[in-house]
Amino acid sequence: MKNRWIALYVENQVGVLAKVSGLFSAKSYNLQTLTVGTTERDDVSRMTISVMADDVTFEQIKKQLNAMVEVIKVIDLTTIPIHMKEILYAKVKGLDSAGKTEAFQIAEVFNTGGMVRITDIGTDSVLFECTLTERKNNDLISLLKTRFKKIEVVRGGAVAVESISSSCR
Template sequence: MKNRWIALYVENQVGVLAKVSGLFSAKSYNLQTLTVGTTEREDVSRMTISVKADDTTFEQIKKQLNAMVEVIKVIDLTTMPIHMKEILFAKVFNLNNEGKTEAFQIAEVFDQGGNVKIVDIGVDSVLFQCTLTERKNNELITLLKSRFKKIEVTRGGAVAVESISSSCR
């Protein structure tokens, strides 16, 4: 079992997301993440799906998605050069001034060209906004949990696009 990624171009119609996610639940496939957004064409949406599966199961998933009428194109992103980011918000609570300073320092260390920011500050809390890879977001969460007593995390799932050069993830 390993992580796999698929990009789907689908008709932008009511019920398509339910049909795609229904296929996964009907076959007992577990979606790790699923993000959806419209493309440059208002009648077409692109889904980025992450699933943990073995080779045989993954091939079956791709075949079943290809068979759906609403699916325009299925792209296996697993082995191709891609650019992938995940949005994450993390609230850190019950901070004194030293804790806030440490939160700002952590944001500065993890920042990669504006990908980690503290976007809101309360009397005793801060809100991180991160657009890193899933792995780097996991590392940030681990660090925040080790340094602060109370955090709340909201993740949006990965969005990926095929590379136009030879650079990869």
């Protein structure tokens, strides 16, 4: 079992999201995240899906998605170079001043390239805003959980795009 990634181009129509997500429940596939948004074309949407699956199941998922009339293209992101980010908000509550200082320190350590900042602050709380990879977000959340008692996490699900091929650079 591994975490794997697929991007889908789909018809931007009523019911397509239900059809795609319905496949995962109907066939007991382990869907981790699913994001969907419009593309440069009004009639095409793009989904980024992560699943936990073994090799055989993952092949089956791709084939089943390919077989759907509403799915225009399936791209397996696990085998190609990609850029991927996930937006994460983490509200840490019940902080004393030492706790706040530590929160800022953590933000600073994780902040590579301006991707993590404390974007809001209260008398005993801070709000992290992060645009990291999903894995980096996981690391941050597990650290926050060990250091602080009360945290609230909101995650957006990952969005991914293929890298620009080296021959085009």
